[in-house]
């Protein structure tokens with residue numbers, strides 16, 4: 001089983017906090033990997049928020065391939081940062097030779113382009129990079145997006161932290177939102193792309209659970225959008241549905257829950273918005289999920305949310321103090337990093353709720 | 369004694385032989401009275417009897433005239449193996465026995481010079497049914513728990529109506545975070561995933577039709593199962609058209625347009641909309657053939673409902689004037705949509721065929737989004753009357769065809785937009801829940817069934833040549849006949865009760881299949897939940913092969 005967690009704070013947070021959040025839930029996962037997405041970046045990336053940052057793990061050759069492609073398109077690198085690694089013997093990590101986080105200026109012809117055009121360019125570029133590096137596994141491109149960094153590795157999360165020197169907090173590598181997950185995808189093949197959180201055009205999702213409508217979701221999604229690829233994990237479907245409902249259809253976030261876990265027909269009949277809800281059950285029937293799940297999602301505007309499957313078969317808890325909100329699978333994780341909080345304010349959401357944390361840290365409970 | 373000539377028909381040429389035990393028979397006459405085919409009759413035989421009357425055995429022989437029951441050796445009045453005689457005999461003195469040496473297919477053609485006609489399903493049994501090589505093999509355990517079929521709630525509903533692609537939904541976000549629309553969307557009815565398939569009021573006795581209508585109403589009003597029945601071609605009693613129960617009925621129009629003048633005339637008096645309109649282009653049991661109602665079944669009330677004289681009623685093999693799919697879309701669908709002011713979904717029924725996917729593709733790409741369902745009927749479907757050669761040798765099995773259509777939709781990202789409904793031999797083994805569930809996993813939104821409904825009511829016909837006399841108007845069960853004496857054999861209340869009970873049992877059984885795969889709504893297209901023990905089936909349907 002996976003354990004998932006997310007920290008959203010008014011202050012910049014170092015990944016060591018995310019590691020501590022997950023480490024205390026160690027018994028609940030299988031120590032097979034660690035992955036995180038950081039958004040609303042601080043430290044060295046703080047002054048480049050508007051420019052896209054590439055997160056990639058690769059070989060020597062991979063770097064060259066990627067840089068050639070980026071150069072050809074016209075991206076100009078303005079910042080490069082690689083974590084200093086502790087390549088100590090005995091660490092349980094299956095690392096790629098290079099981890100690069102590079103920030104680029106847009107190609108000149110896109111300097112004055114509209115936001116939408118730039119966003120399509122970024123996605124196209126990432127897909128191109130991924131395809132080019134896929135052969136011989138020269139590299140893995142996790143995200144290419146402004147103000148977002150992704151790191152994924154196979155191994156023991158504790159050792160991964162040691163390897164990337166993430167246990168020691170500093171102010172250089174921080175963010176106001178960090179989502180993290182411990183475990184590779186052990187249901188299917190162990191591949192780096194299979195580790196959530198997954199990121200697409202500013203949307204991030206991670207999940208604890210199984211999606212028994214995976215095949216239905218996948219078969220439908222792969223024709224919906226060129227960015228819906230991979231499907232190395234059944235949890236990717238949650239991200240693609242989020243992206244589709246919120247960005248492609250332009251629907252408010254509260255409809256996400258209606259799409260993934262629609263209300264039973266007899267409840268829909270009693271509602272004022274039954275027309276809309278039936279339309280969802282009809283046209284988006286293949287995006288419904290089934291099976292036990294807890295999903296954590298993040299929107300481009302830094303809104304964080306969580307919701308569960310319709311039978312609440314997976315745990316999740318939300319704890320907070322004045323400056324930080326934490327969403328995670330088990331309360332021991334929150335106890336670890338917010339020991340002083342008032343635990344009576346902890347929220348254990350029910351199966352028909354979406355808990356939303358706005359950018360100014362207001363926690364809202366939405367009833368489906 | 370008459371001379372028997374070589375080519376005379378004898379009982380041994382017929383498909384069934386009567387096994388009769390004169391020593392048990394009390395000559396009550398029940399069997400002869402009950403045989404609607406007049407396949408047996410009493411006669412007197414000269415019999416030799418050996419007896420002994422003294423204290424010591426002194427056998428003597430005596431000849432006497434004995435009344436007995438005798439099988440008729442006629443290719444018209446032949447025994448159908450219906451077993452009614454056996455059922456009514458108080459002494460177990462008589463029963464039909466299948467004759468493996470029958471020459472019936474040959475002698476009937478030789479003597480009649482006409483094609484053989486009958487009802488029922490395909491009677492060529494050979495290999496294992498495809499669906500029986502498939503099992504529900506992906507069982508939820510451990511981290512992905514099974515559900516409890518008794519405790520959890522399940523959404524067992526399927527759409528009937530055109531479903532818009534998500535990007536065509538006319539909804540936009542409002543400032544208060546809800547969705548609003550000003551446009552109309554095509555009508556969609558959510559109904560039970562098993563439709564009682566189109567059997568016309570001419571094919572069925574009025575008592576049987578009434579039983580089906582009663583069962584449908586009861587399932588809806590008392591059991592909470594929104595089951596719909598399709599009228600079949602041939603109209604609907606005006607009383608039903610004007611009643612509130614019309615909402616449970618899908619009206620069918622086929623190439624003969626029988627009964628539609630009544631329906632059109634009743635429109636101003638309708639208090640409810642019908643559940644849908646089904647345009648029948650083809651039928652799985654006899655693809656390429658139109659409907660066939662023999663004159664002997666065209667009784668007075670059928671003449672009234674259909675507005676026809678007593679004559680053989682043949683629907684043309686195709687809708688006159690429809691030369692292309694586009695045209696059918698425009699003409700028929702639009703006119704029926706408009707007739708009910710765009711409130712009633714209109715679907716199409718075709719026989720499964722090598723070309724079904726092309727037809728489906730044309731419909732699913734139709735930019736007007738008006739076709740509200742694709743009903744695919746496979747070769748194993750039943751019929752009231754057809755040429756045997758069509759029944760046995762034309763058509764296409766349903767399983768792979770349904771799968772092909774679903775996968776064609778998947779390739780275009782249009783799955784679910786025209787709901788797929790499948791039929792044709794489903795429930796042939798008596799277990800419709802399993803067949804329906806597997807078809808749903810393969811991509812059907814729901815299934816429809818006809819022959820099985822008759823069997824619930826008491827039809828004793830089967831696919832091994834038993835009875836199948838639905839075309840004759842002599843149905844021994846009172847189901848497919850218009851003869852008052854025969855029709856009265858059927859107790860509509862009991863037949864309706866059987867149908868209701870079967871649906872209740874099936875409903876539980878479908879849940880019993882949904883629970884172990886951990887799904888609370890219908891697993892449409894979840895082929896990953898299935899495994900096949902046959903490699904060829906697995907490859908063809910793109911499911912996992914297991915052994």
Ligand code: SF4
Pocket residue numbers: 384386402403404405406407408446447448449450451452453454463464
């Ligand atoms: S089995 Fe049926 S058809 Fe045959 S003799 Fe008996 S009642 Fe008549």
Ligand code: SF4
Pocket residue numbers: 450487488822826827828829830834835836837838839842843844845846847848
């Ligand atoms: S019992 Fe009636 S409905 Fe059944 S096969 Fe015989 S004639 Fe047809």
